Amino acid sequence: MAVLETIGVAFWVMLPAYVPNNAAVLAGGGRPIDGGRELNGRRLLGDGKTWRGTAAGIVAGLLLAGGLTMIAADVSGTLGFEVPTFTPWAALGLAGGAMLGDILASFLKRRTGRQRGAMFPGLDQLDFVVVSLPLTALLATDWFLTWFTLGVILVIVVLTPILHVGTNMIAYKLGLKNEPW
Known part of the structure; x- marks a missing residue:
């Protein structure tokens, strides 16, 4: 793969994992997943991890994967290289893994x-990547091995922190987040 193709595929293939945490911030609130429970005097997760936000994040990632799949052929033709369509299991691994990674990061932060x-x-920048990639590999092995080449994974590891910091700064400036990270 050429460099621009690798970057394009990496961004495209990760969109269903990039969007869920943003959707969770927008739709969050409600009952915390941990129900207020503590471990060693500290909350398990905290008020920021809610059932509504988690569900909204997963649904947003799944819907985005479906939409990307519907336009993949046209986008591939326009770009001159193939971008992936998403199998249901791949979409679930990416979106669900992103939310699970964020939840596990919250648990580690509290500990x-x-x-x-x-x-x-x-951890803040790569938590969802560290969980979504192995979960997707488990749920959609053949699909994962087709699209997640070493080059794509390297681009994801470099690109994700940059995108994460940039989008969080924008959300902070828009008043959607309380901190810019």
Whole structure:
């Protein structure tokens, strides 16, 4: 794959994992997943991880994957290289893995004494990638092996923190987030 093709495929293939956390912020609120429970005097997850936000994030990722699949042929023709269509299991692995990664990161933050919204460099930017990729590989192995080449994975590891910081800064400036990370 050429460099621009690799970047294009990496961005396209990760969109169903990139969107869920943003959708969760917009649709969040409601009952926390941990129900207020604590472990060693600290909340398991905190008020920021809710059932409504998690469900909305997963649904948003699934819907986006479906929409991308519907336009993939036209986009491929326009770009001059093939972008993937998403199988249902691939879409679920990416969207569900993104939300699960964010939940697990929250759990780790609470265990290390960080409060809701506290910065945790590295984890904040890649938590959803670290879970969505293996989950997608498990649920849609052949699809994963076709699209997640070493080059694509490397682009994702470099591109994701840049996109994450940029979108969080925008959300902060728009008043959608309380902190810019």
